[in-house]
Amino acid sequence: MSDDPRFGLRRSVTLPGPLRLDGGVLFSPVDIAYETYGTLNADASNAILVCHALTGDQHLASEHPVTGKPGWWARMVGPGKPIDTNRWFVICSNVLGSCLGSSGPATINPVTGQPWGMQFPVITIRDMVRAQAMLLDHFGIDRLFAVVGGSMGGMQALSWAATFPERVRAAVVIASAARHSAQNIAFHEVGRQAIMADPKWRGGAYYAAQDPPAAGLAVARMAAHITYLSEAGLTAKFGRKLQGREAKTFGFDADFQVESYLRHQGLAFVDRFDANSYLYITRALDYFDLAEEHGGLLANAFRASKARFCVVSFDTDWLYPTAESRTIAHALNAAGAPASFVELSSPFGHDAFLLESPELDRVIGGFLAAGERP
Amino acid sequence: MTLRPDLAIIASHVNRGARILDVGCGDGALMAALRDQHGCDARGLELDPVNVAAAVGQGLSVIQGDADTDLADYPDDSFDYAILSQTLQTTRRPDWVLEQLLRIGRHAFVSFPNFAHWRVRASLLFGGRMPVTRLLPIAWYATPNIHHVTVDDFRALVKERGIAIEGAWFLSGDQQTGSGMANLLAEHAVFLLRHDR
Numbered sequence: 001m002s003d004d005p006r007f008g009l010r011r012s013v014t015l016p017g018p019l020r021l022d023g024g025v026l027f028s029p030v031d032i033a034y035e036t037y038g039t040l041n042a043d044a045s046n047a048i049l050v051c052h053a054l055t056g057d058q059h060l061a062s063e064h065p066v067t068g069k070p071g072w073w074a075r076m077v078g079p080g081k082p083i084d085t086n087r088w089f090v091i092c093s094n095v096l097g098s099c100l101g102s103s104g105p106a107t108i109n110p111v112t113g114q115p116w117g118m119q120f121p122v123i124t125i126r127d128m129v130r131a132q133a134m135l136l137d138h139f140g141i142d143r144l145f146a147v148v149g150g151s152m153g154g155m156q157a158l159s160w161a162a163t164f165p166e167r168v169r170a171a172v173v174i175a176s177a178a179r180h181s182a183q184n185i186a187f188h189e190v191g192r193q194a195i196m197a198d199p200k201w202r203g204g205a206y207y208a209a210q211d212p213p214a215a216g217l218a219v220a221r222m223a224a225h226i227t228y229l230s231e232a233g234l235t236a237k238f239g240r241k242l243q244g245r246e247a248k249t250f251g252f253d254a255d256f257q258v259e260s261y262l263r264h265q266g267l268a269f270v271d272r273f274d275a276n277s278y279l280y281i282t283r284a285l286d287y288f289d290l291a292e293e294h295g296g297l298l299a300n301a302f303r304a305s306k307a308r309f310c311v312v313s314f315d316t317d318w319l320y321p322t323a324e325s326r327t328i329a330h331a332l333n334a335a336g337a338p339a340s341f342v343e344l345s346s347p348f349g350h351d352a353f354l355l356e357s358p359e360l361d362r363v364i365g366g367f368l369a370a371g372e373r374p
Numbered sequence: 375m376t377l378r379p380d381l382a383i384i385a386s387h388v389n390r391g392a393r394i395l396d397v398g399c400g401d402g403a404l405m406a407a408l409r410d411q412h413g414c415d416a417r418g419l420e421l422d423p424v425n426v427a428a429a430v431g432q433g434l435s436v437i438q439g440d441a442d443t444d445l446a447d448y449p450d451d452s453f454d455y456a457i458l459s460q461t462l463q464t465t466r467r468p469d470w471v472l473e474q475l476l477r478i479g480r481h482a483f484v485s486f487p488n489f490a491h492w493r494v495r496a497s498l499l500f501g502g503r504m505p506v507t508r509l510l511p512i513a514w515y516a517t518p519n520i521h522h523v524t525v526d527d528f529r530a531l532v533k534e535r536g537i538a539i540e541g542a543w544f545l546s547g548d549q550q551t552g553s554g555m556a557n558l559l560a561e562h563a564v565f566l567l568r569h570d571r
Contacts, residue, residue: 310430329437330447338417338435342426359424362431370433 006139007036007089009062012101015134019096022287025121029110032135033101034058034093037077038085044141048083048368049132050092051149051156054224054281055273057100060092061085066272072354082365087372088145095156096131097123097280103131105276106207118204123280125152125288129159133167143167146368150174150353151320152281155288158301158328162290165304170371172364174312175353177324178298178331179289184319187227188282191220195275204276217275218266225265230316230349234258291331298331309339310367312353312360319350340367377407379548380459380485383564387483387541388412392454395419395478397441397471398461402429409434417453419444442466445474453479459564462486463519469531476537476569485564488544490524490557509561525557532567541566 006013010033017028035058040047050060050073057064061071061078077083077090094102097120105120112119136144147168149157154176161171177184195201198216206212226234238258242248245255254260294300302309309332313325322343332339344359346352353360377385381404388394391413396405399418402425408414418436420426429436437444441458442465456479458471463486465471475482487509488494497505504514512518525544532539544551544560551559 308435326439329439330444333437333447334449336449336452338415339437340426340430340435341437341439342423342430343438344423344427359427363427366431366433373433 004040007040009035010065011035013135013138015138017134019127019130019134021121021127021130022124023122023127027103027121029103030096030131030134031101031103031107032093032096032131034091034135035060035062036092037061037090038088040089040139040141044139045143046088046145047136047139047141048088048090049136049144049147049160050077050083050090051128051132051147051153051160052092052095053149053151053153054285055221055269055278056153057098058092058094059100060090064272067268075356076361076364082361083148083368084365088368091135091139093132093135095128095152095281097128097277097284099274099277104274105204105280106274115207117207117276120276120280122283122287124284125155125159126163126293128284129156129163132156132160133164136167143169145371146170146172148172148174148364148368149176151176151350152285154320155285155290158290159288161305161307161309162294162301165306168305168307170308170310170368172310172312172367173325173328174360174364175314175317175320175325175350176311176328177320178291178301178328180286181324185286187223188286190223192279192282194219194223195279198275201275204279206275212270213275214267214270217270217273217278218263220275220278221269221273222262222266225262227319228350230318230347232316233348236347237261298327299334302332302335302337305335305337307337308367308371309337310363311339311341312363313341313343314346314349314352315343316346316348317350317352377403378459379545380543380562380564381407383543383545383550384457384459384483384485385412387566388414388455391415393417393452394455394457395448395453396457396459397445397475398458398464399425399429399434399436401425402432402434402436404457404459405429405434405436406432441471441474445471445478448474448478450477451480455479455481455483457483459483459485460487463489463521463523465521468521468523469535472531472537472567473535476567480568481540482567483564484528484567485562486523486528487519488525488557488560488563489522490526491561492558493561495558507561525560525563528563528565532565536570538568538570539565540568 012033018026154173195216198213201213243260291298313322329341405416456475545562
């Protein structure tokens, strides 16, 4: 093990910046909370950056400090796992705008000494990637062996290859898209309106009162959570089964198990996530349109890239359906990039990328290992 | 691992280091051989997701897709060779697929089972039944082969479309056989084609 204090679990760094954001703001300083796994080799050529999804965090394969649960991708990342920490140095950092230690609306604005709240600048997926690039500079890593991500993490992986083509040798893009569709934006707007309609939101200035808009955030999470599951999955898990009762109550309690489940998901979420971060990150997702950043032609995003690409979708994912991944694969082909694309079968909808999937393991493990071929 | 005889013929006639698109690449056996033994930059297109996962797991670049529709997305002349082995007879529009292969690749290898082989003819003539043979092992109602083609049919099509035949190899069992009586004696044909442009 390396005894470099920069590396390990539950680390953070304040980088001077400034970071020039897509919105035009020069942001500084930049706090980044992160974890690393495995050992960086002498020529810093074995680094894999794993990018997390909307409500994910840097606790990739370590116990979550709030929930006490295992890391969100502990089944994928570790010694002997597909992303093998015996071979690779794995980095996961909390995205800019989030609330697990990186700069976001809940962190202190150094100018006012108060939490940023809605004074925090609106950020983009590319801004998140630029912040990650600053972290790699801090580590002395010029070039990533691979960047890997699912959902919003996949968008970061695409943005990495497009924004820093010389710094990425391989990109794995799982259950993701090259832009947010009208439907994606619509669901996010429901979530944002639920938060902002909660009187406790107070224009985003709720930190001092220590009384966050939990009800609004819970509703936002409930609506979003539906999009992460498949209709068939919900039916298999809950159907029309009643929750701890023999008959309907003719009231508005959670009669149905699916209601009880969603309420639980909503309540559990507010303990670990900041409502303003939810606003900012969903906005970043909605603004994401990689083709738009490259003259309207997605293939142009990949022309300068020398990376290998692996794109994976799931057949029951209706949040980022296979057609979105196919669009990415077509653009990669048109750009002449070495690209693989596969649609895997799963009953679990969008969340499939987080769950047990031997085929996904084989695809990711094989794709990454191929990068070590002479 | 030994390659299927038609794939071995293709592999032995591909220039070292060539850019290859294998359409209907299966689990990537030919691509892996071309990459490992011939230094080729090989890409694949394959319909079956289980095959794609197996190929990607070997580090090959394979796109899951359908030759009948997805070839249109590849740029002109982006490969030295486009390869279609044992797949032509399963496509909805073999003539369109052939045109696409020669648009995408400067050359194309096409291999297919010959429906005019004497065993097939005998089965129809004497048995009155659709043939079930070593190369056509699946009954008529389940076979993926929807456009049966003979060596002479194929020659006629390429002539009509102004496609030049740069090479032709014929197989009976695992042995090569002559081209003279190929339409009768070859179980399997491999053609190397180039568009006259």
